[in-house]
Amino acid sequence: MALLKLEDIHHSYKMGQINVDVLKGIDIHISRGEFVSIMGPSGSGKSTLLNILGCLDIATRGTYEIDGNRIEKLSDSRLADIRNEFLGFVFQHFHLLSHLNARENVELPLIYRGMWGNDRKRKATEALEIVGLGDRLHHLPSQLSGGEKQRVAIARAITMEPAVVLADEPTGALDSHSSNNIMRIFKKLNKELGMTIVQVTHDYEVSLHGQKTYHILDGVIERIENVESGGGV
Amino acid sequence: MENSKKRGSFLVRWWFTAKMALHGIVANPLRSALTILGVAIGVASVVSLMGIGEGARRAVVEQFESLGANVITITAHDPSVEFDTEYHEELIERVVGLEAATPVVSDKASLKWRRTRGRVDFLGVNNQFPFIRDHELASGHFFTSLHVKQRSPVVVLGYNVAISLLGGRNPVGKSITIDGNTYRIIGVLKEKGIGKAEDIDNKIVIPYTSALKISEKRKVDAIWAKAASKIEADLAIVQLGRIFKRKLGLDQKAPNFASAKEGEEEGGKEGGEENKGSVKPVPKEPDSPRPTLPSSGDNLITITSLNKLVQEADKANRVMTLLLGGIAAVSLLVGGLGIMNIMLVSVTERRTEIGVRRALGAKQTDLLLQFLLEALYVSIIGSIAGIAAGIWGLDIFENQGFQTAVSFSAIKIATVVALSSGLVFGVYPAISASSVPPVEALRSQ
Numbered sequence: 001m002a003l004l005k006l007e008d009i010h011h012s013y014k015m016g017q018i019n020v021d022v023l024k025g026i027d028i029h030i031s032r033g034e035f036v037s038i039m040g041p042s043g044s045g046k047s048t049l050l051n052i053l054g055c056l057d058i059a060t061r062g063t064y065e066i067d068g069n070r071i072e073k074l075s076d077s078r079l080a081d082i083r084n085e086f087l088g089f090v091f092q093h094f095h096l097l098s099h100l101n102a103r104e105n106v107e108l109p110l111i112y113r114g115m116w117g118n119d120r121k122r123k124a125t126e127a128l129e130i131v132g133l134g135d136r137l138h139h140l141p142s143q144l145s146g147g148e149k150q151r152v153a154i155a156r157a158i159t160m161e162p163a164v165v166l167a168d169e170p171t172g173a174l175d176s177h178s179s180n181n182i183m184r185i186f187k188k189l190n191k192e193l194g195m196t197i198v199q200v201t202h203d204y205e206v207s208l209h210g211q212k213t214y215h216i217l218d219g220v221i222e223r224i225e226n227v228e229s230g231g232g233v
Numbered sequence: 234m235e236n237s238k239k240r241g242s243f244l245v246r247w248w249f250t251a252k253m254a255l256h257g258i259v260a261n262p263l264r265s266a267l268t269i270l271g272v273a274i275g276v277a278s279v280v281s282l283m284g285i286g287e288g289a290r291r292a293v294v295e296q297f298e299s300l301g302a303n304v305i306t307i308t309a310h311d312p313s314v315e316f317d318t319e320y321h322e323e324l325i326e327r328v329v330g331l332e333a334a335t336p337v338v339s340d341k342a343s344l345k346w347r348r349t350r351g352r353v354d355f356l357g358v359n360n361q362f363p364f365i366r367d368h369e370l371a372s373g374h375f376f377t378s379l380h381v382k383q384r385s386p387v388v389v390l391g392y393n394v395a396i397s398l399l400g401g402r403n404p405v406g407k408s409i410t411i412d413g414n415t416y417r418i419i420g421v422l423k424e425k426g427i428g429k430a431e432d433i434d435n436k437i438v439i440p441y442t443s444a445l446k447i448s449e450k451r452k453v454d455a456i457w458a459k460a461a462s463k464i465e466a467d468l469a470i471v472q473l474g475r476i477f478k479r480k481l482g483l484d485q486k487a488p489n490f491a492s493a494k495e496g497e498e499e500g501g502k503e504g505g506e507e508n509k510g511s512v513k514p515v516p517k518e519p520d521s522p523r524p525t526l527p528s529s530g531d532n533l534i535t536i537t538s539l540n541k542l543v544q545e546a547d548k549a550n551r552v553m554t555l556l557l558g559g560i561a562a563v564s565l566l567v568g569g570l571g572i573m574n575i576m577l578v579s580v581t582e583r584r585t586e587i588g589v590r591r592a593l594g595a596k597q598t599d600l601l602l603q604f605l606l607e608a609l610y611v612s613i614i615g616s617i618a619g620i621a622a623g624i625w626g627l628d629i630f631e632n633q634g635f636q637t638a639v640s641f642s643a644i645k646i647a648t649v650v651a652l653s654s655g656l657v658f659g660v661y662p663a664i665s666a667s668s669v670p671p672v673e674a675l676r677s678q
Contacts, residue, residue, distance in 0.1 A: 099260055
């Protein structure tokens with residue numbers, strides 16, 4: 001059974017007087033343990049698709065199910081729970097809270113989960129160790145390099161052991177060395193911990209790290225490319 | 234089990250949210266400080282202005298109270314209605330509730346002690362005077378009814394007079410010369426304070442019999458009486474009003490007089506507006522039987538209870554205090570607007586943070602609470618700082634010689650207003666923070 005099930009997703013928004021159709025009938029099924037890339041030029045609708053996948057936005061038409069939960073029907077508060085429980089986000093610009101240190105940033109989703117102090121610290125530390133930052137727990141974001149920040153962000157995304165990690169241009173703001181590092185971590189998460197990963201990118205090289213690439217153009221899936229495993233790094 | 238876990242999770246979220254709100258303040262120290270200052274100024278002005286108003290009120294009340302409790306003064310404003318020296322005795326007999334009364338003669342006389350000369354206000358009264366006006370003696374004793382009857386040359390000095398004439402030495406037993414006659418000092422009154430008790434500290438007190446002789450009078454123009462209680466003072470005023478109307482032959486005079494009488498009775502019962510029992514002469518008719526009465530409009534006699542004056546003054550000052558507080562509250566409102574302004578800026582600046590929190594699982598209520606608490610912290614800190622500053626300001630004012638009072642009702646009002654303005658002005662920014670769709674919030678960078 002598919003973990004994420006997008007069926008006939010349409011999305012449009014108003015720009016002044018005009019209705020702009022961004023997504024025009026997308027069907028995607030993603031199963032547990034997959035590492036999927038969504039690729040397309042800017043304006044193709046790939047970010048909108050990721051927002052919908054991340055329950056940050058609700059499709060104008062179509063159905064979306066996460067592990068059997070129909071997203072369109074949920075209240076704002078339930079959506080927050082879904083995001084917290086099922087989804088981990090990695091953003092292009094990291095979006096760490098600058099006044100919190102690395103571990104505190106990773107603790108954020110655990111706090112919204114309502115987890116108490118010691119469990120929380122232990123879990124956050126574990127997540128940071130997975131991304132190789134076990135020695136940077138108390139550093140503030142300003143004391144970390146770009147690659148390290150993104151690794152903290154990944155730790156924050158995986159600490160809840162979510163069903164899916166959603167990454168929006170995760171390497172978009174990083175140099176190639178750091179990018180490779182991030183991709184290695186993603187693959188490790190996917191292979192060793194069996195995490196489902198969906199990443200949006202416009203970089204073909206990066207997309208090759210996944211097992212399957214959906215090429216999006218003008219709001220529709222242009223083609224689906226299967227990448228031989230072990231590609232890249 | 235499930236339930237307690239859920240409650241536990243709320244606690245974690247709220248505790249954390251409260252901490253985050255604090256971060257929001259600390260993150261922009263200057264901005265937060267200025268906003269807090271705005272609130273603090275508002276609270277401080279409410280606390281200090283109301284404290285000053287309250288102090289003024291108490292000063293007036295104390296001044297009146299220094300005149301003696303339940304005192305009724307009867308003053309004639311025209312020589313034609315002055316009182317015989319025994320008249321106060323008649324009043325005590327006729328008026329229920331009057332405990333004591335004294336005729337009062339007040340005038341100036343020359344004073345000489347050794348090489349010191351000067352003029353001094355004197356007060357001629359009987360032996361009941363200390364009881365009526367609540368005076369105590371610093372040393373010696375007051376004159377007796379025998380002294381009064383025998384027109385003895387004895388004098389009791391006001392506190393300042395005693396100090397300025399004799400320095401620190403005990404004046405009792407010494408003699409001074411008043412208008413050429415030698416008087417023996419038998420006592421000194423206790424100090425009442427500047428401006429208190431009709432400035433008794435700077436006067437001397439002698440038997441009224443002697444006073445009449447000095448001022449060459451036969452009658453007295455005032456009688457002071459003391460009632461047993463506040464209620465009896467009120468009732469006594471009514472009775473006195475009737476007695477004097479009859480005595481002055483005003484009671485048959487229909488319309489004007491009826492209204493005056495009514496006023497007095499109301500004044501007596503309600504303790505309201507009409508607290509002076511003034512007997513007004515009737516407008517003269519052509520065939521008036523008393524051509525000696527002064528022309529219409531003048532009061533012949535004023536009968537006043539100090540209790541009523543105290544109440545009146547108290548009421549007026551209360552209004553004043555509230556007015557001052559109201560003016561100060563405007564600055565509190567401005568402080569509140571400052572909170573709203575800064576919170577709106579803060580919400581706009583932190584849209585990305587809002588979006589990230591939403592993506593990580595924060596609910597609208599979490600963000601609402603966070604921003605509301607931030608506004609509330611500002612108003613709480615502002616209130617505390619404002620109360621401290623207000624009390625400090627009152628202290629400075631007090632050192633300048635004004636009477637002030639830290640009024641707890643002012644502090645209560647200021648705090649409640651500050652906190653609720655924090656809430657009220659924090660609500661809109663908080664709602665706007667919590668209602669940004671997550672995708673919008675994340676897109677804004």
